[in-house]
Amino acid sequence: MARTGKTTTDREGDTRARLVVAARDLFLEGGAASFSLREVARRVGLSAAGVYRHFDGKEALVAAACMQGFTVFSSYLVRALDAPDPLARLLATGDQYRRFALGNPLDYRFIFMSAAEDIHKGDGPATGPPSSTFRFLVDRVRECMDARVLVKADAEKVALVIWAHVHGLVSLRLSGHLSALGDDEAFAAFYGGSVEGLLRGLGR
Amino acid sequence: MARTGKTTTDREGDTRARLVVAARDLFLEGGAASFSLREVARRVGLSAAGVYRHFDGKEALVAAACMQGFTVFSSYLVRALDAPDPLARLLATGDQYRRFALGNPLDYRFIFMSAAEDIHKGDGPATGPPSSTFRFLVDRVRECMDARVLVKADAEKVALVIWAHVHGLVSLRLSGHLSALGDDEAFAAFYGGSVEGLLRGLGR
DNA sequence: TGCGTAGAGTGAACACTGTTCACATGGCGC
DNA sequence: GCGCCATGTGAACAGTGTTCACTCTACGCA
Numbered sequence: 001m002a003r004t005g006k007t008t009t010d011r012e013g014d015t016r017a018r019l020v021v022a023a024r025d026l027f028l029e030g031g032a033a034s035f036s037l038r039e040v041a042r043r044v045g046l047s048a049a050g051v052y053r054h055f056d057g058k059e060a061l062v063a064a065a066c067m068q069g070f071t072v073f074s075s076y077l078v079r080a081l082d083a084p085d086p087l088a089r090l091l092a093t094g095d096q097y098r099r100f101a102l103g104n105p106l107d108y109r110f111i112f113m114s115a116a117e118d119i120h121k122g123d124g125p126a127t128g129p130p131s132s133t134f135r136f137l138v139d140r141v142r143e144c145m146d147a148r149v150l151v152k153a154d155a156e157k158v159a160l161v162i163w164a165h166v167h168g169l170v171s172l173r174l175s176g177h178l179s180a181l182g183d184d185e186a187f188a189a190f191y192g193g194s195v196e197g198l199l200r201g202l203g204r
Numbered sequence: 205m206a207r208t209g210k211t212t213t214d215r216e217g218d219t220r221a222r223l224v225v226a227a228r229d230l231f232l233e234g235g236a237a238s239f240s241l242r243e244v245a246r247r248v249g250l251s252a253a254g255v256y257r258h259f260d261g262k263e264a265l266v267a268a269a270c271m272q273g274f275t276v277f278s279s280y281l282v283r284a285l286d287a288p289d290p291l292a293r294l295l296a297t298g299d300q301y302r303r304f305a306l307g308n309p310l311d312y313r314f315i316f317m318s319a320a321e322d323i324h325k326g327d328g329p330a331t332g333p334p335s336s337t338f339r340f341l342v343d344r345v346r347e348c349m350d351a352r353v354l355v356k357a358d359a360e361k362v363a364l365v366i367w368a369h370v371h372g373l374v375s376l377r378l379s380g381h382l383s384a385l386g387d388d389e390a391f392a393a394f395y396g397g398s399v400e401g402l403l404r405g406l407g408r
Numbered sequence: 409t410g411c412g413t414a415g416a417g418t419g420a421a422c423a424c425t426g427t428t429c430a431c432a433t434g435g436c437g438c
Numbered sequence: 439g440c441g442c443c444a445t446g447t448g449a450a451c452a453g454t455g456t457t458c459a460c461t462c463t464a465c466g467c468a
Binding site for chain 4: 047
């Protein structure tokens, strides 16, 4: 059985890590459709069978490659904390979300647009990386409620509504259905007005 | 070159149609991942090479199979016209959209969650089946504006906002990220409240 | 009536893919 | 020094999409 946890020796961690970066490179080059375990092995100078010493199969390999997307995502989100007040931080959170999605479309697709069982399989409904970043949004919402800029309500449910709204805009954009809006800047403007309308309805 | 337009003889239309239904069956059984051109050919009693007399390749075959999803989608949407007044028709449109997505997840994924170039490739931004049904939503929005239940504004942009909101809720649900909400009925309730909040912000 | 042609369908082949198997090898602990 | 175990290998298997040269059959036309 392949080792899925932490590394034991330097050599093992070495080739495993090299497999992950090669897999990530290949994934970012052509997406999931043209992803090939054998090609990854080729780039690392390993036989195809050798990959199975480190990963349970193709799916596990691409999953490991995409896990790095979560780190990138977090690095975007955390910048929202620089904003001066609760409402600005909430809006900045959405802005960073949009920036991440448009700047890293393949990562975004994998994290938010594929069947979730593939990622955090078997766990409860509130586990896995997406939900850990979701808590970040809940905190921003609660902050706004405490500051009376949003009406008091179930912060988690309000956060879900905001998430769904932003995700809807962003994922339609990534799928090309909002291409009529123009370039990314025009989309950003549309996005801003849309979120504003939603927050208005949420009782500000 | 394979014939992509209308049928010429009965026999040709026959096997082409049989290929499409077999492809659709297979697609609905296992999704795009386990879809195989050879398996479709097998079910129809055709050699794999024979498929290329009717379709340009695997992608064209699954695209043709999924085109039927648009018909199903339209049959859902049109029921919204039974509602008595403009606002009810707008809300019913969203409801039917949600019902279609949850009842036909694979069709929904193909139509709204895959890269749009794969579907209406080469055409302008405002063509293809998704936009023809989008006009249905625009009409419902305009209807509401005429009846003063929504503030007058660019109906297309307001429709985009509503579409994105509903799509966000539905696609997060399909990806499993909203499973914490409970069963489909609980999700429907959440969905209703969410859309209500959005429309409130849109100036009702 | 016979002929030619165009389209439908075929099997074989090619170049891939993911996965498994028996086997080599090299470094580490006892 | 010996044995063990993780690491790695090549070969093989079953399957894939796609192409190619080849049949066969039905139809239009002289």
